[in-house]
Amino acid sequence: xxxxxxxxxxxxxxxxDAANNAYVExxxxxxxxxxxxxxxxxxxxxxxxxxYGLSLCAERAAITKAVNAGDRDLVRLAIACVDxxxxxxxxxxxxxxxxxxxxxxxxxxxxxxxWSENDGKIIGTYIAEDLLSNPFKL
Ligand code: THU
Numbered sequence: 001x002x003x004x005x006x007x008x009x010x011x012x013x014x015x016x017d018a019a020n021n022a023y024v025e026x027x028x029x030x031x032x033x034x035x036x037x038x039x040x041x042x043x044x045x046x047x048x049x050x051x052y053g054l055s056l057c058a059e060r061a062a063i064t065k066a067v068n069a070g071d072r073d074l075v076r077l078a079i080a081c082v083d084x085x086x087x088x089x090x091x092x093x094x095x096x097x098x099x100x101x102x103x104x105x106x107x108x109x110x111x112x113x114x115w116s117e118n119d120g121k122i123i124g125t126y127i128a129e130d131l132l133s134n135p136f137k138l
Contacts, residue, residue: 003040004036004039004040004041006036008076008078008113008122011034011036012078012113014032014043014078015034016080016082016117017043018032018034019031019032019045020045021045022058023045023046023048024048026048027048029081029084030081030082032058032079032080033045033058033059033061033080034062034078035062035063035066035076035077036075036077037066037071037072037073039073040071042062042063043062044058044065046061059099059102060099060102063077063102063106067106073107074103075110075111076110076111077103077111077113079093079112079114082117084118090114090116090123090124094114094124100131100132100135101135101136103128103131103132104135108129110127111125111127111128112125112131113125
């Protein structure tokens with residue numbers, strides 16, 4: 001993988017690849033994320049726990065990697081829920097509320113790209129702050 005991916009489709013391909021590393025013993029629902037900052041691209045996959053509530057989403061795994069590399073200039077994030085149920089449509093592949101709060105923590109203007117494995121294409125592009133109204137602030 002090149003150190004930085006800006007093209008949305010290539011970023012989705014990186015997210016789909018990342019999903020292969022998902023640890024999904026309980027849900028069998030693999031998710032991959034690929035996050036481009038101003039200087040690099042980071043990937044993540046979901047990691048589950050026998051204590052279900054401790055599971056980590058792919059999006060937050062990728063953000064955690066970037067932040068731990070000292071890189072908080074988040075620009076664009078692609079999400080690939082590769083095991084999504086077709087009958088759920090877009091609701092089966094959108095980021096959860098916890099991840100939305102994280103997006104806003106670091107980058108309200110983060111571009112969120114939604115890949116649909118069932119359609120074989122990008123089916124939505126959003127700005128993080130448009131995905132969570134009245135986010136909690138401290
Ligand atoms: N999951 C993500 O990785 N990202 C989301 O935005 C929604 C859900 C994961 C958590 C869990 O491992 C599995 O998908 C089923 O909920």
